[in-house]
Amino acid sequence: MKKTSRTRKLMKSVVLSLALAAVSFAGAAFAAPADANAAAVMASQMKNSSITELTNDSRVFKVDKKIQTKMVRFQNRYGIEVAGHLYLPENFDANKKYSAIVFSGPFGAVKEQSSGLYAQEMAKRGFVTVAFDCSFTGESGSNVHDVASPDIFTEDFHAAVDFVGLLPFVDKERVGAMGICGLGGMAVTAAINDVRIKAVATSALYNMNDSIRNHYKGDYYTPAQRETVKGYLAEMRWKEAELGKTLPGYHEVAIGSDGKAVHATGEGVTLLPNKLPEGADPVTTDFFNYYKGRAFHPRAINSNGIWSSTTPYGFFDFDLMAHVEELSPRPLLLITGDKAHSRYHSENVYERAKEPKELIVMPGATHCDLYDIYEKIPFERLDGFFTKHLGK
Template identity: 35%
Template sequence: MKKTLLTTAMIMALGITGVAGAAPATNPYGLVYNGAITQNVKGQVNIHPVHYTLHGVKIAANVYTPANYDKNKSYPAIVVAHPNGGVKEQVAGLYAQSLAEKGYITIAADAAFQGASGGEPRHLDVPYYRTEDIHGMIDFISKYPGVDANRIGALGICGGGGYTLNAAKSDKRLKAVATLSMFNSGRVRRNGYMDTQLDSIQERLAAATQARADEIATGKVSYAGTVDFDALTDESIAKITTDLYREGMDYYGRSHRHPNSTFTYTQSSLMELMTWDATDHIDLINAPLLMIAGEKADSRYMTEDAFKKATGTNKKELYIIPEATHIKTYYIPEYVNKALDKLGDFYKANIK
């Protein structure tokens, strides 16, 4: 398999939000966020690792149940989609656990071909499958003991936010849709982060096409986005000019590092990514919509663009967290709590 090692300058250009390589997590469930469950205690929020099959691929997920969960009662549920490069044990798990503390049954699953989920080739990153991951979480959680299938909502974080918007266009089982620090993977892979690569779209599409042709001819898969975090230094990280990628390097590579978290993806995936956009037909979303972004996030433009185009719902809100950047909404308590308070009010009002 051919792999490409990116420099920090290339990281900013290509829109990478995750990293390769990590030390093993010490939490018994692999969770790496602060306040994570370390054991299931009766009467408290519990975590339940589960597996299910989606289109022939084994999916690994965690289900969180509220305190004093009783399978004979009726609960609303939330599906949580993780960021590009992320896994269920990081920010998706934090928000899933926190929403369970508010009384919801929640699920966070690793995307097919990524994390602890199955699928070959590894690190395939195609919008169709990432969208199906969300439909699949809904399929599974709707049959979970105690879940009211008529009261299901969604939360998509970063790249998972863009794919959640895509899923919500057609999946009317979702009664409320929310995103946090939404990242439109198609737009960034096509145009570059902050639309800085508009002059090289055709060349990059040609390279992706060649990668696919090589896969067919030789069976060898080419990868992009591979980052050797062990080789990065404080100085090299500090030189990254955008908050998303600079702070992302610290989050994914240091403070919340996980062995399954990598933003390596197949080069041929760009054929699909670059011709897709989270905002295409976004007017088909008619469920209540909440979009959350940090005031100082340099990714904020993607949330604002999607929010403006989401004209199909008569109940939508754009919530800006003061002072927050993209990555800081993942783990800084001040910003996480603000997001969770807003999410709690939103779901309570719209998942009757």
């Protein structure tokens, strides 16, 4: 008796759910496939990983119910557990081999915000995608939180490639990466040395080394001011060591009118105020409207928290994208806005990178417009870029 289309879809859904549920953190043996076709959907072969149903969904963008989304967890090479969302294309076929893209960012955001939106959109266009929280942020692990590391955040991209590349319905030779805002530098850095990443893109790129060590356009700190910031970091490092815990601080340390570094003080201090001050500058307003307004998420550092006071250390110690010319011949796509205060970051990297490379400047787009304002994000061109270099 011929099965109805509805019955076939139901069976396919059951097979996928059973297969994905078979993965364990310990990398134990997988459950037997429900039928011959189910072997292709038996989740990750990577040890210390899991794929489970997504519960308590707190994504802040419009969720497309046609795109299956799973909760995933995997370890990076430091043993830190990274949490993410796996997005499967519409009409997912367990017997196919898909191209995949891993996403993270912005700096201080979570997977339920911009990176999830990008991942969902590219899954709608036929890619298997993963949006993940970097170590120490969101739902990802470690015994400290709200800490940033250029090294470990870059490693998280490598680990995401490990995870997605070992999914049996993904072709590990067709994996790309994308970073948004401050995670753009980590995505590019990962791709420079990880030749498994066949194409890399950024949107609203921020070079966090330049932003933290030099400040805006590299002309904020004088040599004396930079030494003042180093003194502040030493002071805070002693305090954190004495207390055995992290203390709140700004990742970009300002110098006050008194010539001293500005400390984060006060009960429950956050990066962004709960109320936008009168006469706030356009950049602060742009960030506020996204993180405190349309995309507020309680786990996002930029929405509801602040970094640890010693977070700048890693960005003073290490230089992201230092060897960007070595990315070639693998392709680079940079997306920015003509009204984005961060535009110069993308332009600087574009100038330094070798071909093949492309810079897209979106008319009328501010920095945060590229986080979630659909009509200002060039998804068609992003799709074309990854389709050209990864296929589908």
